Amino acid sequence: MLRNPGCIGYTLRGNRYINVTNRCTLRCAFCPKFNGTWTVQSYRLRLAREPTADEMVASVGNPTEFREVVFCGLGEPTLRLYEVLETAARLRKLGARRIRINTDGLASLVFGRDVTPDFEDLIDALSISMNGQDARTYNQHCRPRDNVSFASMLKFTSRAREFVPDVSVSAIDGLPGVDVSACSALADRMGVKFRRRELGKVG
Ligand code: SF4
Numbered sequence: 675m676l677r678n679p680g681c682i683g684y685t686l687r688g689n690r691y692i693n694v695t696n697r698c699t700l701r702c703a704f705c706p707k708f709n710g711t712w713t714v715q716s717y718r719l720r721l722a723r724e725p726t727a728d729e730m731v732a733s734v735g736n737p738t739e740f741r742e743v744v745f746c747g748l749g750e751p752t753l754r755l756y757e758v759l760e761t762a763a764r765l766r767k768l769g770a771r772r773i774r775i776n777t778d779g780l781a782s783l784v785f786g787r788d789v790t791p792d793f794e795d796l797i798d799a800l801s802i803s804m805n806g807q808d809a810r811t812y813n814q815h816c817r818p819r820d821n822v823s824f825a826s827m828l829k830f831t832s833r834a835r836e837f838v839p840d841v842s843v844s845a846i847d848g849l850p851g852v853d854v855s856a857c858s859a860l861a862d863r864m865g866v867k868f869r870r871r872e873l874g875k876v877g
Pocket of ligand 1: 697698699700701702704705706707747748749750778
């Protein structure tokens with residue numbers, strides 16, 4: 675059964691997810707939304723407008739009921755960095771146990787400064803989409819507007835370790851040219867965790 679369109683909060687596996695924006699820095703060829711699908715499991719995530727911090731806090735309800743609160747959706751949450759940070763601070767005060775951002779790792783590039791210190795004491799975990807073992811593979815699948823995106827994502831990942839206790843990167847097994855072992859080795863060299871994702875599995 676499909677749920678209400680444009681839902682702000684949604685629950686998967688005991689975690690509460692916050693749908694922050696439809697917008698993205700990247701235009702990933704494998705992204706469901708660029709293939710006409712805005713649905714994750716039964717949740718319809720295409721937002722009619724971006725939610726305010728008040729609405730994002732309200733969409734969680736009681737954060738102590740969830741293992742984790744995750745800024746996610748079918749868009750890049752850090753494009754709304756300041757609203758995300760405000761929401762995280764308020765959820766923390768309400769007792770959120772763990773707060774994560776799923777991100778493309780390009781916020782420092784977008785904002786033109788190193789934003790990773792902003793996460794200190796607010797964000798417990800970052801899941802960063804690495805999506806390739808080198809710039810050529812990354813560019814093929816993520817289609818960034820900017821040629822420095824891959825390097826910027828790696829730098830963001832390394833810097834984030836100083837301010838966020840749990841940093842991981844992920845890559846999708848099954849995308850042409852993506853060498854998951856090489857991605858995992860790169861994660862090791864950066865001192866962060868690696869998560870292998872499966873092609874076609876969203877949410
Ligand atoms: S960053 Fe995520 S939401 Fe944005 S285009 Fe890529 S896969 Fe889709």
